[in-house]
Amino acid sequence: MYGSVRVLMKVLWAQLLCGWVLGSELTFELPDNAKQCFYEDIIMGTKCTLEFQVVTGGHYDVDCRLEDPEGTTLYKEMKKQYDSFTFTAAKNGTYKFCFSNEFSTFTHKTVYFDFQVGDDPPLFPNENRVTALTQMESACVSIHEALKSVIDYQTHFRLREAQGRSRAEDLNTRVAFWSIGEAIILLVVSISQVVLLRSFFSDKKTTTTRVGS
Amino acid sequence: MMLSVSAALLLTLAWVHQAQTLYFHIGETEKKCFIEEIPDETMVIGKYRTQLWDKQSGSFLPSTPGLGMHVEIKDPDTKIILSRQYGSDGRFTFTSHTPGEHQICLHSNSTKMALFAGGKLRVHLDIQVGEHTNNYPEIAAKDKLTELQLRVRQLLDQVEQIQKEQNYQRYREERFRMTSESTNQRVLWWSIAQTLILIVTGIWQMKHLKSFFEAKKLV
Numbered sequence: 530m531y532g533s534v535r536v537l538m539k540v541l542w543a544q545l546l547c548g549w550v551l552g553s554e555l556t557f558e559l560p561d562n563a564k565q566c567f568y569e570d571i572i573m574g575t576k577c578t579l580e581f582q583v584v585t586g587g588h589y590d591v592d593c594r595l596e597d598p599e600g601t602t603l604y605k606e607m608k609k610q611y612d613s614f615t616f617t618a619a620k621n622g623t624y625k626f627c628f629s630n631e632f633s634t635f636t637h638k639t640v641y642f643d644f645q646v647g648d649d650p651p652l653f654p655n656e657n658r659v660t661a662l663t664q665m666e667s668a669c670v671s672i673h674e675a676l677k678s679v680i681d682y683q684t685h686f687r688l689r690e691a692q693g694r695s696r697a698e699d700l701n702t703r704v705a706f707w708s709i710g711e712a713i714i715l716l717v718v719s720i721s722q723v724v725l726l727r728s729f730f731s732d733k734k735t736t737t738t739r740v741g742s
Numbered sequence: 743m744m745l746s747v748s749a750a751l752l753l754t755l756a757w758v759h760q761a762q763t764l765y766f767h768i769g770e771t772e773k774k775c776f777i778e779e780i781p782d783e784t785m786v787i788g789k790y791r792t793q794l795w796d797k798q799s800g801s802f803l804p805s806t807p808g809l810g811m812h813v814e815i816k817d818p819d820t821k822i823i824l825s826r827q828y829g830s831d832g833r834f835t836f837t838s839h840t841p842g843e844h845q846i847c848l849h850s851n852s853t854k855m856a857l858f859a860g861g862k863l864r865v866h867l868d869i870q871v872g873e874h875t876n877n878y879p880e881i882a883a884k885d886k887l888t889e890l891q892l893r894v895r896q897l898l899d900q901v902e903q904i905q906k907e908q909n910y911q912r913y914r915e916e917r918f919r920m921t922s923e924s925t926n927q928r929v930l931w932w933s934i935a936q937t938l939i940l941i942v943t944g945i946w947q948m949k950h951l952k953s954f955f956e957a958k959k960l961v
Contacts, residue, residue: 544820548753553763553764553867553868553869554813554869554871555764555776555867555869556776556777556778556779557774557775558775558777559775565766566766566767567764567765567766568764568765568766569763569765572853617789618879620784639777642766663890664888666889666890666893668892669894669897670893672897673893673896673897673900676897676900676901676904677900679904680900680903680904680907683904683907683908683911687779687907687910687911687914688912688941690911690915690918691779691914692916693918694914694917694918697918697922697925698921700925701921701924701928704925704929704932705928705932706908706927708928708932708935711936712932712935712939714880715936715940715943716939717952719943719946719947720943722949723950723951726951727954730954730955730958730960733816
């Protein structure tokens, strides 16, 4: 009976720890004159990192502000393109961070942020962990950390590439529309110039008789 | 004794787990969209939990029946791949078949409009992509792996994700290069075309006006 209860407990631990969210990474669109806030409940003493990057829109800048549960501003930057801020939670409670595009009149911005709270959950929920890690295991841990930073760099590279690519695609469509537009304007202007010039030299007498009848 | 201590710890962690998610506020008819740029054959799992503002108690209720969220997911070609109504707590999952920007949109679809008298809905959201969707303790239990084998499996999954991302990067760079080449071609041809139009209309103008003035016996 106790054996099956133990198995059930192990499974429940597994379910709990796998569902434990300790890092949120989101990309969202911030319309002009808008402000978007996110909140998270953090326990005192946890080391947290907030990283954000503007992907598309205008001059690729956004205002960011991070506040602790009592409203004290821990981090405030205006018109920043990319930044990373690490802090240790001094108080228990709800921390709030906001992105603001209120200085912009018509450009929508796409913002990416990554909010890491604490460390990753242990891989193997082993309640009897008393021995130190073996050499192989600590090598695995360091490779895991290195690969995590590789994935992080890849993400930032992907965002910068997305920035460049969206600019290039905008340029491509703009060149097409402007060229067609200019060709049409050119034709219209040259034909109307000729018509206008002709109208200066046309006979006034013939025009009035035509209008009269 | 150990069992009861374990059970107590489990319950405490369950309570903490409830509290430890990122959340934001959403208005009544507001639609919130999130973008996920992912390579193909990548699994995405999203979990959300909603809480309604209760004016009487001045706080957010733990859960409200009858409150629903509509989840809509679009692939890079703006084709809808998932459009479903979930309850106040929901879990959605999809696997990408085309690489690119997928859009995940959420909006509340409450039948009882009176509930929104307070105007605020708190949404806890968690979106996990790629290798973060793997449940390692479950994999260890299923395949009976030792700790070292599990760690190596995790490293293999991470490396696979890096490879997929790099493959996707190659595809994106190709698209970028094609766009730049196309812009280059367009600038070249349109400049030539516009110069030709300019010259042709100039010549036509002169010829037309000359014949016009000759007919008017002014030249």
